[in-house]
Amino acid sequence: MLAKQAAPKRAHGAANRVRIVGGRYRSRLLAFPDGTGLRPTPDRVRETLFNWLGQDLAGWRCVDLFAGSGALGFEAASRGAARVLMIERDANAVAALEKNRGALGAAVDIVRADALAWLGGNRETFDLAFVDPPFDSDMAALALAGLAPHIASGGYVYVEQGAETAVPPGFVVHRSGRAGRSHFALLMKE
Structure with missing residues (x-):
């Protein structure tokens, strides 16, 4: 008996595409690799x-x-963020991010690096961080453990993963929700 394959990710009937939902690039499709x-x-x-x-x-x-597909970072750019930095380690995903950046004309910076290693060497401060690692990995907790010095006071961290978020010291849950197997939370730095 053949194993059932997962359905490809789709937006508007197109495999491996995701739609930007708001802002300047609203309704534009982003292509991403498997x-x-x-x-x-x-x-x-x-x-x-x-x-x-x-x-x-x-x-x-x-x-x-x-960054993966870039959906979160491109949404932020679409809504006027002054700086959007995307960190992604996979070469194919980085190539797709660069292609999408060009197609949109988006002013985003893309760095090919391991997110956790990059975070350890970074000295920048951000108003908003997206933490949406590969699904069912333990990387969200690892990223959250070192993220506090990189978030401005009153800034936010969006976390999406397969389990509820363990809130690190210095943060409070601003809002949270669930969609299917995904748990998501918007944390605010105290």
Whole structure:
């Protein structure tokens, strides 16, 4: 008997595409490669997140630590963030991010690096960090453990993973939700 294969990720009937839900690039499709644990944040979850944050991120400094498809980082850029930095270690994903950046004309920076190693050597401060690592990995907890010095006072961290978020010291849960197997939370730095 043949094993059932998972259905390809789709947006508007196209495999391995995700749609930007708001801002300047609204309705544009982003292509991304297949990858183990790569599950872009669904449209309705991104819509909820940016409703929580407010639609206008003008002046915000954002980092997407496990960029993958780039859906979260490109959403932030679409909504006017002053700086968006995407960190991704997979070469195919980085190539797709660069192609999407060019197609959109988005002013985002893309760094090919391991997110945890990059975080350990970084000295920048951000208003918003996206922590959406490969699904069912333990990388969210590892990233959260070292993230506090990189988030401005009153800044936010969005976490998406297969389990509820253990809130690290110095943060409080601002909002949280669940969609299917995904648990997501918006943490605020005290």
